[in-house]
Amino acid sequence: MKTYDYLINKIKREGAIHVTLIDPDEQSPEKAGRIAKTVGKAGSSAILVGGSGGDRLLLDDTVKNIKEESSLPVIMFPGNVNDISQYADAIFFMSLLNSRSRYWLAQAQALAAYSVFKTRIEPIPMGYVIIQSDVRSSVEFYGDANPIPRNKPKIAASFALAAQYMGMKLVYFEGGSGAREPVPNQMISFTKKILNIPLIVGGGIRTGKTAYEKVKAGADIIVTGTAIEKSRTPYRKAADIIKGVKKAGKEKLKHV
Numbered sequence: 001m002k003t004y005d006y007l008i009n010k011i012k013r014e015g016a017i018h019v020t021l022i023d024p025d026e027q028s029p030e031k032a033g034r035i036a037k038t039v040g041k042a043g044s045s046a047i048l049v050g051g052s053g054g055d056r057l058l059l060d061d062t063v064k065n066i067k068e069e070s071s072l073p074v075i076m077f078p079g080n081v082n083d084i085s086q087y088a089d090a091i092f093f094m095s096l097l098n099s100r101s102r103y104w105l106a107q108a109q110a111l112a113a114y115s116v117f118k119t120r121i122e123p124i125p126m127g128y129v130i131i132q133s134d135v136r137s138s139v140e141f142y143g144d145a146n147p148i149p150r151n152k153p154k155i156a157a158s159f160a161l162a163a164q165y166m167g168m169k170l171v172y173f174e175g176g177s178g179a180r181e182p183v184p185n186q187m188i189s190f191t192k193k194i195l196n197i198p199l200i201v202g203g204g205i206r207t208g209k210t211a212y213e214k215v216k217a218g219a220d221i222i223v224t225g226t227a228i229e230k231s232r233t234p235y236r237k238a239a240d241i242i243k244g245v246k247k248a249g250k251e252k253l254k255h256v
Helices: 003-014 029-042 054-068 100-118 138-142 154-164 184-191 208-217 234-254
Strands: 016-021 046-047 074-076 091-095 122-130 172-175 200-202 221-224
Touching: 003 016, 003 046, 003 122, 003 234, 016 029, 016 054, 016 234, 029 054, 029 234, 046 054, 054 074, 074 208, 091 100, 091 172, 122 200, 154 172, 154 184, 172 184, 184 200, 184 208, 208 221, 208 234
Parallel strands: 016 046, 016 221, 046 074, 074 091, 091 122, 122 172, 172 200, 200 221
Antiparallel strands: none
């Protein structure tokens, strides 16, 4: 089964799913493997691998260690054209839709396309949208993004709808790694009222309560990375967040 189909089927069955982001720059490949194994036991549905370091050997070693320790699909979450590993199952082939730079809109994708083709990993087209945050993230800095104001849900929804109309299969609202405040609930709910493709929400989600709120607002996939990577009790932290996702997912299915 293709990774995209796996994600869609999981969302249909569970109402919403949790995905764990692992940054190769934040820990050794061995620790990355242990984290993947831990979050798999806690109920996470997939592993995203990506960062801003650009070390191809470290990336490959990280993915290989994750694959050794976990049966979850591994999806590349690239920070640039070099963040492609032949050992992954798929890649979020994304365009940073609110970037001021044409490089992040289409040129980087053209530069990476042949490498993706050669590795034979599955490309999953995705619209990536940066939401205003209290901290300036690496992706906002390097991606020359013009963040969506937190009090302007219609603007965010318009970008999401544009992604859908351009044929992308997913939309990702990025609240910023380490942000104190996640993507606003109103922005998520406004967007999901008009969007037909899955909405991913990440950044600033540290508790099961917050994850629950985001799914209830309309998120289909919750992504957490820093909260689990930095936790002294990663299983407990992951289980708490995933419990919130699953609870809200079940409630969502009851109202379908």
